[in-house]
Amino acid sequence: MTKYLCDLKVGDQSIILGFDTSRVEDQEFAIDLEDRLLEIGFEEGLDVEVLHKGTFGGDPLAVKIGTITVALRKMEAAAIILGEK
Numbered sequence: 001m002t003k004y005l006c007d008l009k010v011g012d013q014s015i016i017l018g019f020d021t022s023r024v025e026d027q028e029f030a031i032d033l034e035d036r037l038l039e040i041g042f043e044e045g046l047d048v049e050v051l052h053k054g055t056f057g058g059d060p061l062a063v064k065i066g067t068i069t070v071a072l073r074k075m076e077a078a079a080i081i082l083g084e085k
Contacts, residue, residue, distance in 0.1 A: 004079070006061070008082070009050065012049070015048070016048055017083040019042075020081055026075070030079070037076065037079070041070060047066065048065050049063065049064045058074055060074070061073075
């Protein structure tokens with residue numbers, strides 16, 4: 001079963017395996033999503049941990065990637081494929 005960053009709970013940790021931008025509802029937004037995620041540090045093989053989820057619908061998420069903390073939308077997190085840590 002494939003796991004995505006949006007599926008994790010606060011405190012959960014995993015490893016980034018890759019991206020699947022076809023899961024993003026807004027395909028115009030998704031066109032360069034993988035490049036933008038790579039630019040801000042979402043690289044394959046890095047550890048990721050969910051630090052916080054927004055009160056209303058879990059949006060936005062605060063995640064730790066390596067040594068940095070990044071906020072992103074739930075729809076962006078839905079495109080990040082994870083593996084077992």
